[in-house]
Amino acid sequence: MGGTVHGVLVQAGRVDQVVLPSAPEAAVVPRQLPAAVPDFCGRDAHVAALDALRAEVERDAGGGALVVALGGSAGVGKSTLAVWWAHRVQDHFPGGTLFVNLRGYGPSAPLPPQVVLTDFLTSLGVAERRVPEGVEAQGALFRSLVAARRMLVVLDNAGSAEQVRPLLPGAAGSLALVTSRGALSELVVLEAIRRVAVNVFETVDAVRLVEGVVGRARTAAEPDAVGELVGVCAGLPLAVRVAATRVASRPFLSVADVVEEIREEQRGLIGVEGAWRGLGGVRSVFDWSYTRLDAVHARVFRLVGLHPVPEFGVHAVAALAALDLRSATRVLEELAEQHLVEPVARRRYRVHDLLHDYAAYRADLDETPAAREEAVTRLAEWYAGVAVAADRWLFPQARSVPVPVEARGVSALVPDREQAVGWLRRERTVLSAVQRMAVERDLYPVVVALGVASRHLWSGPRAWWSEGVEAVSRGVDAAVGSGDVPAEVLLRDLKGHSHRGEGEFEAAEAEYRAVQRAAERSGNPDWHQWALSGLAILRRDQGHLEEADGFYRASWEIAVRVGDEVEEAMVLGNLSLVAAARDRFDEALDYAQRAWEWRSRNGDVLTIAYGRHQLATAWQGLGDHHTAMGLWEQVAETYTAHEDRRADLAMALEAMAGSLAATSRPDAAVDGLRRVAGILSDLGDPRAGQLLHRADELSSH
The missing domain is CATH 1.10.10.10 (Winged helix-like DNA-binding domain superfamily/Winged helix DNA-binding domain)
Incomplete structure (x- = not known):
């Protein structure tokens, strides 16, 4: 085996894929904690217990990672304690600090482990496309990376043991701190975690918090009233902080006045049910603070x-x-x-x-119900509008859907392609939640728009692809439910491409055939063309080149008949690649040159790069390596400037290496192949090892 292995060595009985980095990856030390509250106070016993457990981690070099669970009721201050203590000790964990709010309790769905692990792995320096698919594979890679470093992992607001277990480090020296309202009993049994119960504030600590917010002078002037304020807040830090903040912002009120006002709110509570059972004190504080807002x-x-x-x-x-x-x-x-x-x-x-x-x-x-629905509809349509605008930056030539409404602030949020990519990724889980919310309210245009805009997920880690399939599937259902056949056809086409990308050829063909049936029923030539092109690329991936050529030719004939110059150029380019794969290079060059007539006028840099690549492939097959290399140099320059086109860059560089070797420049060809191997390694492509082997063979001749 050529290459060098860096980091942890794992012995396995069977290895299906080996990825060799071309060079050691730079160590990434994440520090993800949110800001700690500046006036943290009290919790001396809890802090001492956590400090003792951290010291135990340092002493126990032979055991596994330590898992500590902070348990307690809502509003008791678990997260505040966890974040403050983690800031205090994170220098003892040189490998870094990871943090996530698991949303175990709240209106949105809890974050699944697969989503969290994807973010953790990229934070640890794993290239997005190298993140494996599936929780088991992701968890194994996460534990392998953490085994080489001492890390602090803070898992806030956990809802269940199933949500937490895949996120725990396994090696000695690391510590996982979990906060949860639940008992996590199964986790306690299986992982032998240590539990630290977080209760309401002792009176003295609550008074210190009030003093920190209100000021020592006002607190000292009304000690009895401050004690009563703590009492009506039930000792819950969240309620104490909200009430004390209102006191501090109203210097003309005495603390006693505030206490009486809160008690009036409490007397008005008939009963507290559901999620608020047992939290009457905090509810009354919230009521009191809310009713004093303008x-x-x-x-x-x-x-x-x-x-x-x-x-x-x-x-x-x-x-x-x-x-x-x-x-x-x-x-x-x-x-x-x-x-x-x-x-x-x-x-x-x-x-x-x-x-x-x-x-x-x-x-x-x-x-009113009408006002709530109007607000939610405005929000959902706004997210859909920005998502579609961002999607058009990423896929300017692709088919899209109408924007439900023109979203305000789009020009500031997604003014260019880079900002569009950042916004879509930052809001990824929010967009999924918004789409589910829109499904519940039958906001079909929003569901459809977000389904189409989810296609950016396929340029990210494979772990995101299943999210994309779910979003597109919800879009298909919405289009069917609303009778929007054009949207259904577009989304089925996207769904077919997503299945094809994951190697699910039967599922992909089913979607393309559904598009074909819709085209036959409607007589819509565009849809017929989409179906034929989808089937063509599917057959190309399956290695059935003659069938692929037939489907592409049929698609091209439709484009010519309806005068669709854009689609005609795209199909001609694909026919060129199929001809080259069949060693018909004169035919490939003819197709590529005819496609270039439109591509060269288009102005889109990626569209032009695709055209140059097709021309270079044909010229290389005809033996004109100098022309081919000149074209590929321009292609590589374009792809290098676009992070999400690294797979295309690798393909161009690999092809160019063949021409370098053919023109007696083996050293340059070896360098090119090793660069390609590094890119493919980052992308998780199993061909990385093969290219390193080819480079070694070439350098030895």
Whole structure:
């Protein structure tokens, strides 16, 4: 075996794929903790217990990673304690700190382990396309990477043992800190974790928190009232902080006045059911704080409860509340001052899940059903509008769908291709939640638009591909339910390509045949062409080149008949590649030159690069290596500038290496093949090892 193995060596009875990096990857040390509260206080016994467990990790060099569970009721301060303590000790973990809110409790679906592991692996320096598919493979790679370093992993707001177990490091020296309202009993039994119970504040600690927020002078002036304030808040840190913040912002009120107002709210509670059972104290504090907001702030706060996940950008809130961006920003900043929302990044906020639940409760109480539906519809259509705009940056030549509404702020959020890619990836899980929300409300155009815009997922890790299939499938169902046949056909075509990409050829053919049947029923030539092109590329992937050629020819004839110059050029380019694969290089060059007539006028750099690649392939087959290399150099320059076109770059460089070798430049060919092997290794392509072997053979001659 050629190449060098870096890092952890694993012995296996069977190896189906070996990926050899061309050079050691630079160590990535993630530090992902959110900001800790500046006025953290109390919890001395809890901190001492956690410190003792950390010391145990350092002493036990032969055991596995230590798992610690912080358990307690909602609002008791588990997350605050976990984040503060993790900041305090993370320097003892030189391998890095990983953090995730698992959303185990809240309105949105809990984050599945596969989504979390994908993000963890990329944070540890694994190239996106090298992230394996499936939780078991991802977990194995994660544990292998963590085995070589001492890491701190903070898993906040866990909902179940099944959600947590794949995310735990296995090697000695690492520590996983899990917070959860649940007992996680199964995890305790199977993983032998240590539990630290987090209860409500002791009175002295709660008073210290009030003092930190309100000030020592006001606290000292009303010690009895401060004690009563802690009592009406039931000792829950979240409630104490909200109440103390309101006191601090109203210097004309005494603490005793605030206590009486909260007690009035408590007397007005008939009973607390459902998720609020046992949390009457915190509910009364929230009620009291909410009722003292002015109308605009109260409305924005309660509408935030309708957002499907507890983290959001200012633009989304502006759409939700039908406000301009400046007004939405001002309101959110003022709500943050009252500790009702929390800033996490520029123009981005999150809300505690209890406050999120409470905001949704107030929306149900204070908004009419029609107003709630209007707000949710505005939000869903806004997300769909931005997603479609971003999708058009990534796939300017691809078929798309109408935008449900023109989303405000698009030019600021996705002004170019790079920003579009970033927005789609940052909002990936939000878009999935929005699409599910739209399904529940029969917002068919939104479901369809988000299904189409999910195609960017196939340029990411394979772990994302199943998310894409789900999104496209929901889009197909929505299109069928609304009778939108054009949308159904487009989404089935996309679904066929997604199945083909995963090697599910039968499922792919079923979708292409469904498109073909729709074309026959309607007589729509475009749909017939899509079906034929889909079947052609499927047959090409299956190695049935003669059938592929037949399907492409039939597709080309339709494009010529209807005068579709764009589709004609695309099909001619594909015919060129099939002809080259059949060693018919004169025919391949003719097709490529005819396609180039349109591609050269198009102006899109990627479209031009595809055309040059097809021309170079034909010229190489005809023996004109100098012309081919000149074209491939331009192609490589274009693909290098686009991160999501690395597979195309590898294909161009590999082909160019053949011409370099044929023109007596073996050293350059070897360098090219090794570069290709490195790219394919990053992409998780099993051919990386084969190319390294070819490079070694060539260099030895």
